[in-house]
Amino acid sequence: MSQFVFKMPDLGEGTVEAEIVAWHTKPGDSVNEDQLIVEVMTDKAAVEVPAPVSGRVVSITGEPGDKIAVGSPLIVFDTAGREAGAGSAADAGLDAAVGRERPGASEGVAAVAAPHGPAASEATAAAVAATIPLEEGGAVRGASGTGAAAAFAAPPLVAARSGRVMASPANRRRAREAGIDLATIAGSGPGGRIVRGDLVRVSARPRVAVGGEVVAETSGERSVAGVGSVAAAADAASTTEIKVIGLRRLIAERMSAAKRNIPHFAYIEEVDITELESLRAHLNSTLPRRTGGGASGAGGREGNADTRTRADGSDGHGGDGGAGIRVGGGVAPPGLTYLPFVVLALTRALQAFPQCNVRYDASREVLVRHRAVHVGVATQTPDGLKVPVVRNAQALSVWDLAAEIRRVAERARSNTATRDELMGSTITVTSLGKLGGIASTPVINAPEVAIIGLNKAVERPVVYQGAVAVRRIMNLSSSFDHRFVDGYDAAAMIQVLKDLLEHPATIFIPQVSIP
Amino acid sequence: MANMNMIQALNSAMDIMLGRDRSVVLMGEDIGYFGGVFRATEGLQRKYGEHRVLDTPIAEGGIVAAAIGMGINGLRPVAEIQFADYIYPGIDQIASELARIRYRSAGEFFAPVTIRTPCGGGIRGGQTHSQSPEAIFTHVSGLKVVMPSNPHDAKGLLITSIEDDDPVIFFEPKRLYNGPFDGDPNKPAVPWSTHPKGQVDEGYYTVPLGKADVVRSGADVTVITYGTMVFVALAAAAALKLDAEIIDLRSLVPLDVDTICTSVKKTGRCVVAHEATRFSGFGGEILAVVQEECFWDLEAPIQRVAGWDTPYPHAFEWEYFPGQERVKKALALVMEAQ
């Protein structure tokens, strides 16, 4: 009987642990290689984990909701007579087969070489990329070099899991320069050593399998829904316990951390969007001509349906989720809401205020300024708040921007968003729509330094050109990280944004281009 | 230009220096009338006379001491120690005296002595004809230590050494006297005439001390070596189809740290190879320098190829000699780590 201990794989991006969402196998089951065995969740996405080997499940570790550290045992297979795919031949030559711990080699190889379509080929490609280009006939290479080592009877390497990280000097330097904390990476080299491929993998963020919907399992107690819904039926007189797990727990942790670490200051301004509304209506009226169908007018609604309030009063929804214009069952371009205009104007404003378009790397105490604007769009989903990302918003037309906002929001809601679609935003916009109130204090989406919130657009009497007039007013409630954004700059940036929105034609004047 | 093997190149160097500088004298056992057991001084006594090319008693200590005395008196002696294995009787005069005369007399006295001696194995010479004791001398401050690997370098380096006012211990890898040797004893010997470094200028030229030669440029791995191992390393790297950068140090003291570090910083991988015994061999010094100067560029531990820590055996010559297999293993290990 040869055992294979499969350990929680490193799912990239500095993941140190993952939460078990659902088991798809149990002890005693026979599974084939590549078969789905468990779903786990990282801070952003649910991940399906396939079996690295064919065999019988001997034991599994952890229940749904449990957090398992990357690199710790997850499931033990009995692989008698059968070996796993790429890389495990080398493992067999070492000592994975007899249950002897070689954490780095086995789980690392499994994770990297897990034959799961694009992930596997990308990981293998990464391993190859990390090796030295070869001419034909070469005998010594990277991952397969373990064979060469075995041939020369290199002494067995002991796993260095006592807190010491094993990495060559060059890789330590690379990690240091890239801001990667070596302690958060499981190495795929001998004895758990971190090899160059591991760093390549981490910084390239390879896609892992996208999980299915996380739904409540058979256990009625488990819920990943938001605060407002309770899955289990309960007596009005009794209490119901909802485990804070899954996405809710993540949201809680991130909110706490953001508030704890970031000195927020708020800046609230009212914006006269009468002209913007006029432009929006006009553009939406061109829709039937664009689509050629009998589309109804643009949803002349600001904001969206499907609103839920976050604990701090801001609305977590975004995009045009759910309220898109359906044209005869086909898919027509949705009508424009204010959001794409605001986002586009924001990208223009940020050109003059790049200090608001940064991500702060606390470990290195470095502000990483981005030239592109990747806008996080706060989106309420059945699972809770998510912030999918519209990348390179500055380069999109208002139509494409609207479509992309819709698209990523839909992905977030349907739990089909990839990691890339959920990460890397440089600034976040949150729209409170018709529930919006007059002002709010949104929580910054760390590690960004600013968040722009849209309050409700209403018609108000104001003094306009010397006389009282009814204008459409929408407040912008923004929060900034006062460590890195001074009040003056924040105010100035919002003023620029306001100017653009109050004279919407100026949004579309070409300026210094952001590639 | 002429085809010369290393012996001829050395002979040419001494011939030229005897002609150029009247203060140059040669001395050693069997070097005068007989022309040296390896023929390095062939014809020179006939050409320059017995007062310039002297046979000596079999007394290495006396040879070195007499050379020192001559050096003090304005001559420029080139003393041959017949085999490096026999240099030990002369160590007191070399380390306690020759190395320190300039220093302890604040430059008032110095002895510009060059001591030439054949070293190294691969010739089935057993314990008393195969040693490589260079590390003993690199450790003595005040001595320069040189080891060429080919006729062109040998001639230029010997001329430079003779002209140098500091004492130089000049090691000659005897296995390379007649041709390059890649470590495979079963192949027919290759003469220097087939090798570009066997093309030697017949006139006067110098090769500087303290300057290593990049024998082969490459990007995969740096091999730092000297003497016979230069050719073994070339062959081993070629067999593995590695794009290796092979550095022939040529000069151990002074050491060309710049060339070493530029290379290791480029490749990130390093193998050090010498024939001499491993423990406390000169390779340890090279490793220390590479570790100190290039640590953050190292992708893998530095590998060391050397003779085993035994006296040089006779019947086990080819198991002892660090041949291509040992070099290949080191190369494999250093390439493996990612």
Place this chain on the structure above:
Amino acid sequence: MTNPTRLHLPTPPARPGEAPDFSYVHLSPAGAVSRPDISARARDIGFLSTELVRVLDDAGRAVGPWHPHLDPADLQVGLRHMLLTRIFDDRMQRTQRAGKISFYIRSLGEEAVSVAQCMALRPGDMLFPSYRNQGLHIARGIPLVELMNQLLSNTRDMCKGRQLPVMYHSRPGNIFSISGNLATQFPQAVGWAMAAAIKREDHVAASWIGEGSSAEADFHHALLFASVYQAPVILNVVNNQWAISTFQGYAGGEQRSFAARGPGYGIAGIRVDGNDFLAVYAATQWAAERARTGSGPTLIEHVTYRAAAHSTSDDPARYRAKDDAEHWPLGDPVMRLKQHLIALGEWSDERHVALSAELDGLVAASWKEAVTHGTMTEGPRLNADLMFEDVFKEMPENLVRQRDLMRAERGAK
């Protein structure tokens, strides 16, 4: 002490507390040994290496064929040099005991060996001394201040702080750098002489070692090379009976004189009374002429006595009779020359006292000057940067770097 084994263990005649006994020293009557021609073959004059060449008899008269017939003025110069050597030694010994220098080696009782021989040689002859031949420096007129600067390792130290005290050298004075290693200078002198011959110059080289050091292999190399090449060299074995606590028996002196090793190598050997200024002069003169005329090398054994300790680190009362020196049969070199000069009517006690005072004053004045250039504890100091110079002709990169590291350690700029 009975010795039941076949292993002979040399023993000095008088240990501490025992009565001095120099009956083992073979003496010849003054003037009794003949003086061969300088070109005589070594094998024919073997007697010279076992007898004792003497000129001054016990009454201070110069007798015999070895009489050099020196001018009294030269003898006075010789006396002056010897007396200055002694006074210099005495004062330097005291400064060491006073902690002003770290180390000193006296040549008490051996002044004639250095001074007489030096005066019998030419300025162009190269000298390869041991550390007990300071008489050479004095006889060659090296200023006392220079010697003292070296003892103090001060800012004018000829060795720039690198050598132990008494390890002098003088390029202009043709005195080679003294090494702490024993006997290394012996074969070096032979090499120098060989070079002189190659260059067809008529200089000779002379070297000194103690009888104890003649045990070293370098002694053999020197004799061998001198013999093989018939090098124009004078090789001196200063047999002062003691090498620290090692009695001359351990150097082989019990079985054969040291001079007798010469004929064993085919080299002329002369055994001479080292405390007899005239005899030493005469023997040297013979050997120098022999070498200069191409008749080859000479080994001279100077039979003398190390009247003081080996160095300031030594206490001879621990291994030999305390009053040993007083019983030495061949007297004291300074006293004997003084006595001889007085007998010639060329000297007097008063003049001797006056000379002593003058030389004492000279030493004191030199010392006063020397200390202005720095001492171990006061005044200007040598820059430690000098440590890195002269290792090689040009300072290499690694030493430049190390010097900078040393400077940083020292806190200097």
